[in-house]
Amino acid sequence: MLLGLVSEPRGRQSLKLQSSELECGIKKGIDSSSNFKEFENSVQTLEEMGEKGELGGFELFYFTDNSVSESAAYRGSSSSKKLFDLVLRLWILELKYGCKIHFIHIAGTRMIEQGTDGISRGNLNEGICNGERMLKFVVPLAETAIERSATLEAWIRGWSDGDKLELLEPEGWFERGHCISGGSLNNDGLWIPEHKDGSFLWNPAPAGASFAIKQLREARHKRPDIAHIFVSPRIMCQEWLKHVFKSADLVLMIPVGTDYWPECMHEPLVLALYFPYVKCEPWQWKNSPLMLELSGKLRGVWKEGKGTEGDILSELWTASRSSSEMSFRELRDLLQGEGNIRFPSL
Secondary structure (H helix, E strand, O other): OEEEEEEOOOOOOOEEEEEEOOOOOOOOOOOOOHHHHHHHHHHHHHHHHHHOOOOOOOEEEEEEOOHHHHHHHHHOOOOOHHHHHHHHHHHHHHHHHOOEEEEEEOOHHHHHHHOHHHHOOOOOOOHHHHOOOHHHHOOOOOOOHHHHOOOHHHHHHHHOOHHHEEEEOHHHHOOHHHOEEEEEEOOOOOEEEEEOOOEEEEOOOHHHHHHHHHHHHHHHHHOOOOOEEEEEEOOOHHHOHHHHHHHOOEEEEEOOOOOOOOHHHOOOEEEEEEOOOOOOOOOOOOOOHHHHHHHHHHHHHHHHOOOOHHHHHHHHHHHHHOHHHOOHHHHHHHHOOOOHHHOOOO
């Protein structure tokens, strides 16, 4: 199944929307895996589009609920020979027709709402089959999490630094996120930046998250004593999620269905916390027993719908901000999970 958006690059304004149900016929004896079948159907559909002249010079965004297709297409390889052959056919398509194809994983509930999923089951009473306009279901690649949820920013500020937390616009990724607040020319005519500390909320749209996380990691190397929060919907995550897991102290996947991230959002929300480095071993909060325990506890809170995740995050944020005032022993005990007196909500 696919929900595809084909856009012609280099300034031309034509857009071509397509919604098609993939063919179900698979040659017997090749592979019984549903992942392989869906990916093969996708490649076959794209090859047919190329033969009809519908790919030349275009950039195509191919939305699917099959995460294996997204992963294999993005990596350009696969340990499975059959999947690798399909990836190779994709590369040949791009070279042959001068196009660029993006496989993007989306939630199955989004495809159900759009109507593509229902076609395969003979249900013609959903989404576009029910008379809805296709443009209503465009995947929000250019919308930030805070733009989509009116209550998300207030929830984050409620357990972090409140009004002191600075929400960064894209322009702020390159200066303010690095603690630079303007500057001036010195006597030699050289521009000297002025530094101002703060705590920052990075809120990129999925299409720009890879650029934001690169700047965040650079900013953290420059100023390891600054706290950051990163939040973005889990879309196009092949381009940036790996960097988040490598760099953040705590990464949480917030499921849909909460007050601040309702079910109409479809995909989970990625929340990453970056705390100031600590003054003794292990030097950072990441991978400590405390972080591993809190991560598991928070997953359970969301699963059971207790609604206490804000209290736990508030206690964690407060502990991280006061770590510079702790003794070495207090810090070690805390990171080893022996200082849970600071977390009464657990």
